[in-house]
Amino acid sequence: MKRLFKSLFLVSACAILALGVVGCGEKKEEKKAEAPAAAPAPAGPKTIVFASDATYPPMQYMNEQKEIVGFEVDVIKAAAEKGGFKAEFKNVAWDGIFGGLENGKYDAISSSVSITDERKLKMDFSEPIMAIEQMLVVGTKEKATDLAGLKGKSIGAQIGTTSYFVVKDVKGFKAVKTYDEVGLAMEDLVKGSIQAVVADSPVAVEYTTKKYADKIKIAGVLKSDKVENIGIAVKKGNKEVLDLVNKGLAAIKADGTFDKIKEQHKMK
Amino acid sequence: MSETRIIDVGEGAAIPSKTDWGLFNAWTISIVFAISTIFYLIVFEPAPYKRIILYLSDGVIITFEVTIISIICACIIGLITGLGRVSKNKAINLLASTYVEIIRGIPLLVQLFYIYYALGRLLNVHDLTAAVIAMSVCYGAYMGEVFRAGITAIDKGQSEAARSLGFNTKQTMFLVILPQAWRTILPPVGNEFIALLKDTSLVSILAVSDLLRRGREFSSETFLYFETFTMVALVYLVITLLLSKGVSLMEARLSHYVRH
Numbered sequence: 001m002k003r004l005f006k007s008l009f010l011v012s013a014c015a016i017l018a019l020g021v022v023g024c025g026e027k028k029e030e031k032k033a034e035a036p037a038a039a040p041a042p043a044g045p046k047t048i049v050f051a052s053d054a055t056y057p058p059m060q061y062m063n064e065q066k067e068i069v070g071f072e073v074d075v076i077k078a079a080a081e082k083g084g085f086k087a088e089f090k091n092v093a094w095d096g097i098f099g100g101l102e103n104g105k106y107d108a109i110s111s112s113v114s115i116t117d118e119r120k121l122k123m124d125f126s127e128p129i130m131a132i133e134q135m136l137v138v139g140t141k142e143k144a145t146d147l148a149g150l151k152g153k154s155i156g157a158q159i160g161t162t163s164y165f166v167v168k169d170v171k172g173f174k175a176v177k178t179y180d181e182v183g184l185a186m187e188d189l190v191k192g193s194i195q196a197v198v199a200d201s202p203v204a205v206e207y208t209t210k211k212y213a214d215k216i217k218i219a220g221v222l223k224s225d226k227v228e229n230i231g232i233a234v235k236k237g238n239k240e241v242l243d244l245v246n247k248g249l250a251a252i253k254a255d256g257t258f259d260k261i262k263e264q265h266k267m268k
Numbered sequence: 269m270s271e272t273r274i275i276d277v278g279e280g281a282a283i284p285s286k287t288d289w290g291l292f293n294a295w296t297i298s299i300v301f302a303i304s305t306i307f308y309l310i311v312f313e314p315a316p317y318k319r320i321i322l323y324l325s326d327g328v329i330i331t332f333e334v335t336i337i338s339i340i341c342a343c344i345i346g347l348i349t350g351l352g353r354v355s356k357n358k359a360i361n362l363l364a365s366t367y368v369e370i371i372r373g374i375p376l377l378v379q380l381f382y383i384y385y386a387l388g389r390l391l392n393v394h395d396l397t398a399a400v401i402a403m404s405v406c407y408g409a410y411m412g413e414v415f416r417a418g419i420t421a422i423d424k425g426q427s428e429a430a431r432s433l434g435f436n437t438k439q440t441m442f443l444v445i446l447p448q449a450w451r452t453i454l455p456p457v458g459n460e461f462i463a464l465l466k467d468t469s470l471v472s473i474l475a476v477s478d479l480l481r482r483g484r485e486f487s488s489e490t491f492l493y494f495e496t497f498t499m500v501a502l503v504y505l506v507i508t509l510l511l512s513k514g515v516s517l518m519e520a521r522l523s524h525y526v527r528h
Contacts, residue, residue: 160488
């Protein structure tokens with residue numbers, strides 16, 4: 001019995017030690033987040049690395065030449081010209097894209113990021129690029145035009161997006177499924193595994209008019225009392241990058257380049 | 269390593285020797301560490317951790333479900349494949365071998381995508397069903413190899429003796445060979461079980477709401493990456509440790525190896 005207690009004591013002592021390590025780990029994490037705020041001095045035009053989840057047509061996607069292209073990419077490239085910086089794009093999976101920004105893996109996120117109050121606590125945003133809406137996409141035979149009409153059915157959205165946030169707390173669905181990419185959600189809708197997908201308006205329009213035009217349609221817009229804007233996210237306190245991006249965006253909006261790009265991409 | 273410490277497990281309960289460390293072994297340390305950390309975090313830091321564990325809870329059940337059903341199906345497929353691999357019938361042998369070669373040559377993640385998204389248009393399967401099918405088919409091939417190795421490891425004299433006693437091939441296999449092979453097979457099969465459990469995290473790619481997906485959903489909304497994935501890792505660790513204990517208990521009962 002004595003031996004049992006002795007070994008129990010040893011084991012719990014170990015556990016407490018391990019807890020100490022976990023605790024320290026957390027503290028270190030906090031410190032790290034504060035430290036590297038100062039960026040290296042720019043030589044010539046500053047290169048800003050934009051992270052982009054290139055699975056989001058028409059905003060940003062990979063073409064067959066393996067380049068990241070799309071509406072938002074063109075906007076940033078034009079803004080770079082006017083704002084005096086070099087834009088570089090990096091394909092990063094959406095889930096975890098914000099973590100990489102915080103860890104300093106890239107300078108900014110250009111991935112149709114909706115500006116929300118929760119995200120503003122963690123990162124800074126540029127001036128809005130444009131407003132979007134959340135749209136409900138359903139199969140062509142579905143009669144429902146809003147969320148209430150889809151009670152008891154399964155609904156999908158991309159993980160960690162505002163599209164998911166608007167449906168996650170709505171009761172009455174059979175399941176709310178989250179997908180890594182919006183394209184996989186659309187594919188599941190076409191297959192019939194789910195009955196509806198919520199997506200950003202440009203993406204919903206793209207999928208319902210091009211890829212799966214004969215199989216899915218837009219059932220309606222999910223009304224919200226707040227305007228949803230997309231913008232460029234930068235690490236909290238990174239004023240240097242934010243100012244450059246804002247300068248470029250303001251310039252292309254002032255001289256009409258932005259509207260031209262919009263027209264080229266047939267955006268509303 | 270004195271002779272006196274060798275204990276034949278088959279002969280009765282293990283007697284702890286003086287150098288036995290009792291509870292102070294890798295398994296106990298790991299499980300006490302994992303469970304006490306989880307409790308510590310929930311009790312003293314309930315702000316993120318209790319919320320996280322509540323959010324993860326239904327994911328744990330899904331992970332369990334997929335694991336258990338897949339293990340059962342994979343064992344059945346594995347047994348059939350293993351028997352096919354040692355079969356004297358050329359056609360059956362070829363069929364089983366081809367199955368193993370093809371499945372072993374395709375990554376599980378690709379198989380998951382293939383069954384759910386590529387074949388999905390033809391046979392619209394439920395996400396959980398697709399996950400279980402992919403896991404069972406994949407691990408069935410691995411286990412088939414384990415079963416084959418276990419069966420061929422049995423001395424040829426055993427089947428010759430059984431045959432000369434008048435057993436037919438079926439009786440020889442099921443009454444003589446397999447009961448003996450099972451003891452050799454069990455440890456590697458146990459490893460496969462644990463590998464399968466960990467690989468169920470891949471099914472989250474099919475938007476199955478398993479433990480990992482629940483963790484990702486939570487972290488992508490709250491940005492609490494460190495806290496969420498610490499919890500996810502600990503929960504996986506606890507489940508894996510429990511399963512490995514189960515396997516080693518079963519081994520201790522069935523194994524014919526002498527434990528040192």
